[in-house]
Amino acid sequence: MKVYNGSEQTDASTTERIKVGIAEYDVSTNGAVLTTSGLGSCIGVAVRDEAVGASGLVHVMLPAADEVDGGNPAKFADTGVETLVAEMERVGADRADMIAKIAGGSDMLDFSKDGSGIGARNADVVKETLEEMDIPVVNEDVGGDHGRSLRFEGSSGDLVVKSANMDSRRL
């Protein structure tokens, strides 16, 4: 039975589910659920333009593209966010209407001596890049010392954050 009552309940049999891997991104305009799993120091950036019903998710791994050689823009916080936003615009979203929610950037297993771990730097660069683009971060679940898995619901714009040994949070 399908119920179209506009509630947050999505019908699993009709909603498309798109899995976003590490250093990958995807965009949907049909209310699909975008998921990504096993974020440690990585960050999931969920961007939405409600007016056109577009949502996108990128799973970035390292802070800045210019620190490392290597071609895949979705691997890095700065170029990953830029690429996602460009792809959102390509499907008709307007940057001025976009909002962002972010999760991840744990500092678990950070062996760096100066305390500036990759998780925290990832979070900083994601926020700076979004700020430069005037896209507000409306909600976040960042840091800590645990892993996370994300589910970004295209129908509601909710970002559901699941962690090991903890209740899930809805951003």
Place this chain on the structure above:
Amino acid sequence: MKVDIQSLGTFNQLAHEGAQQATASMAQMTGIDAAVDVTKITLVDRDDIGEHLDDRNFVGVQFDFEGELSGQTALVMDQSCSETLTDALLPGDSAADMAESGVKEIGNIMMSGFIDGWADYLETTIDHSPPTYIEGIGRDVIPDSKTVEGDDDSADQLFVFKSQIEWLEESVDFYIYMLPDYDSLTDLMMTHADTAGDAIPIDKLQVFNRMTERGTEKAADNVSMMTGIETEAEVSQISFARIEDVPKQIGNAQYVGTVVEFTGLPSGFLLVLFDEQSAKNVAEALMPTDVDSDELTDQHTAAIEELGNIMTSGFVDGWANVLETSVDHTPPRLVHDMGQAILDPLAAQVGQHQEHAFIIDSRMQTDDIEFEAEIHALPNEQELREALDELMVERAEETEADPDELFQ
């Protein structure tokens, strides 16, 4: 015999793109949405190829290929996957012979694309045989690559390109294997190597694999000594993959274990991981009294921390012996989290300096209780290269003669 890192990366990329092409052909034919999850090159014992396939019935298609690159390639899937595929291709007709022809047809389309991709890149012709339908339980389904004449040592271990294909709707096992003849592949890699600067002595990787095996045996001995559970080292292998594919080496189930950073030549990270049930079982073997809890308690995790420490020492000592260097490590940090989330911060730390990574994996298990432990090491690539070079110069005789002697 040296191969540069760049060409390892290129070959890995080639296998990945080939698998993507093959998967796209399959998706187009059947309308089933699938994507290539991971592609890696693994150096592994011939006997251990496909060891991760469990005791289910697998079917697939196999080709021989020859030309500038020769060997075998196979598309392998579990039974339920083949049924779904065949059904998508020939709706309503699930007779066994149709299933076989369906798998063969899909296999033919997928694998031709895969091999053509290689031929294009290498600017050469690679001929392949007609597809052969294969079936078997677990790893028996995988074709053994041809034995090199004269029983050359180099044939004991093979480079295997493995792509795992993920099907978005269902959890199914679907793989593309490519098993090039060892000499054919290494000759080709050398032809495509363009600098000597970052070259890795590829024959030394085999010795390194043996070291890992001995290290794992030592670690297993330590477990046996501490717990009284007879534990055996199983598979040891070294793989090469893109940094972003490194965290996918571990499943996303919950793991318990320890992580250390080791320093020396090479430096890197070492993980000892247990699935939750194994962790509970092995920890209880260490505890003086019975624990009345289904959950992992602090007592359990304390025992795991101790065990992780002793296993790490055993493993690292094994390495240090051969390399004749001291390998120090930090105190173990206890982790209990999603597998992929444990590995991703480590991959990211290594990934600040390199685009690809070597991953050393080994496993131990026991028949006594439900118990399995994994050891993963993530060395700094450049330092690993230097270590291998040194190994060649200083210990070449010993290591080539018999790695066993070094661990007495």
